[in-house]
Amino acid sequence: MIKVVGEHIPNMPWEDRPQGKNANSPVWRYSKNPVIGRNPAPNVSRIFNSAVASWKDGGFVGVFRAETCSGIPYLYYGFSENALEWRFGDSAIRITDENGNDVSPSYAYDPRLIRIGDTYHIVWCTNFHGASIGIATTTDFRTFTSKGNGFLPFNRNGVLFPRKVGGNYLILTRPSDSGHTPFGDIFISESSDLLHWGNHKWVMGKSGEWWQSVKIGAGCAPIETEEGWLLFYHGVTGTCSGFVYSMGAALLDLDDPSKVLHRCGNFLLTPEEEYEERGFVPNVVFPCAALVDAATNRIAIYYGAADTNTALCFTTVDDVISFIKKHDTIK
Numbered sequence: 001m002i003k004v005v006g007e008h009i010p011n012m013p014w015e016d017r018p019q020g021k022n023a024n025s026p027v028w029r030y031s032k033n034p035v036i037g038r039n040p041a042p043n044v045s046r047i048f049n050s051a052v053a054s055w056k057d058g059g060f061v062g063v064f065r066a067e068t069c070s071g072i073p074y075l076y077y078g079f080s081e082n083a084l085e086w087r088f089g090d091s092a093i094r095i096t097d098e099n100g101n102d103v104s105p106s107y108a109y110d111p112r113l114i115r116i117g118d119t120y121h122i123v124w125c126t127n128f129h130g131a132s133i134g135i136a137t138t139t140d141f142r143t144f145t146s147k148g149n150g151f152l153p154f155n156r157n158g159v160l161f162p163r164k165v166g167g168n169y170l171i172l173t174r175p176s177d178s179g180h181t182p183f184g185d186i187f188i189s190e191s192s193d194l195l196h197w198g199n200h201k202w203v204m205g206k207s208g209e210w211w212q213s214v215k216i217g218a219g220c221a222p223i224e225t226e227e228g229w230l231l232f233y234h235g236v237t238g239t240c241s242g243f244v245y246s247m248g249a250a251l252l253d254l255d256d257p258s259k260v261l262h263r264c265g266n267f268l269l270t271p272e273e274e275y276e277e278r279g280f281v282p283n284v285v286f287p288c289a290a291l292v293d294a295a296t297n298r299i300a301i302y303y304g305a306a307d308t309n310t311a312l313c314f315t316t317v318d319d320v321i322s323f324i325k326k327h328d329t330i331k
Contacts, residue, residue: 002317005224006162006294009054013083013291013300015314026268026323027247027301027315034275034309035302036064041088043069044076046280049304051113051289052083053120060291061141062086063093063111063122065304067280073109075124077141083291083300084312093122095136095144103146105134112288114160114221116169121194123158123171130178133158133171135194147194154178157186157217161257162224168192170257172203172218172231180243184215186233188258201258204250206235207329211246211267213237219247219287220301227321228252228261232287232301235267245284246270247303249324264324269313271306279306292317 015031022028036047050064060083066076074092095104111124119137122144126134130153136144151158157174164170168190176184185205189197206215212235222229228251235248246267253259271283286304293299297317305311 001297002321003226004292004294004297004317006292007054008295009291009293010295011058011082012054012060012293012298013312013314014298017314026249026320027313029269029273030312030314033273033311034305035084035312036086036310038308040086041066041076042090044088045069046308047076047088048307048310049110049286049288050302050310051111052080052291052302053113053115053289054291055079056118059083061113061120062289063113063124064088064310065109065111066092068092072107075108075111075122079141093144095134095146097146097148108134110156110286110288112159112221114162116160116162116164121160123160125156125158128153130154131156131176133173135160137194150191150195150197154181156181157219159218159221161229162221165255165257166190169194171197172222174215174217182214182238184217184236186216186218203252203258204260204263207263207265209235209265209329211235211237211244211270212248214243216248219303220290222252222257223290223292223299223317224254225251225317225321228254229257230317230321232268232290234286242283244271245286247285247287247301249320251321251324260330262321262324262328263330264327265329266323266327268315268320268323269303273305275309275311276305279308281307 052062055061078086135147161170247269250263
């Protein structure tokens with residue numbers, strides 16, 4: 001079994017690999033998907049592209065993209081005992097600066113939630129004269145402190161690494177434009193304070209495989225394994241009916257994650273179920289978070305489905321790394 005650096009989460013969601021047509025799939029869907037459907041809370045029509053993490057009481061905490069009934073997305077927090085049934089906050093998360101002044105964004109979407117030590121870091125797409133990356137920290141999910149505007153517009157899909165590398169924080173981002181961005185590569189940057197980012201490096205871009213031929217973007221926080229940083233990401237292609245979002249995976253070097261060691265040429269998951277193919281934006285599988293049990297190598301991946309639902313799928317570290325290497329495009 002491949003060694004994983006992480007925590008033991010014995011109560012995380014899990015289903016064994018099903019028999020039948022999906023027996024050889026690298027990941028398999030939760031049989032009761034979606035885990036969050038339409039109208040999940042008052043004044044919230046849809047929750048998707050959201051992130052979860054273990055919580056200090058043995059349960060789970062999440063930060064969710066909540067599309068309100070005004071059509072504007074905000075961030076809501078939630079708690080759960082089983083990471084399947086959620087109790088959401090009554091209103092959008094209020095974010096303040098270090099002096100307690102309200103700096104909550106006018107919109108916020110596609111959050112990631114990364115625990116580093118005892119601090120939870122929220123990274124999301126924010127409004128800074130256009131789409132940019134916001135970062136805030138909390139230890140109690142009552143107060144949320146902004147780290148300021150560390151990135152210029154336009155940028156999306158910010159994903160922090162779960163520990164410092166070489167003494168600095170690392171973040172993956174996907175520079176973009178003001179629209180629906182018909183391009184996009186993954187870059188990496190480093191910082192000592194979560195505000196001043198530099199030493200930017202290109203990590204990887206779109207490829208000739210159909211499912212990731214238009215753009216890509218980092219998904220879940222990278223998972224540290226003895227084989228490298230395991231990265232789940234989304235790949236996008238164009239069709240006559242619009243974009244299609246699928247899930248891919250790669251392994252990055254532990255000491256220099258700008259180096260891609262292995263990259264899978266096949267998608268892990270692509271829209272096939274009704275809740276992925278039909279919705280506000282059809283044909284979207286958008287991974288944002290993964291719970292990993294270091295004792296068993298089990299992974300539970302949370303993904304947005306059709307910009308309408310939150311869904312869940314499973315794999316193991318060994319299964320997915322084996323699949324990456326079997327279909328490796330790095331020569």
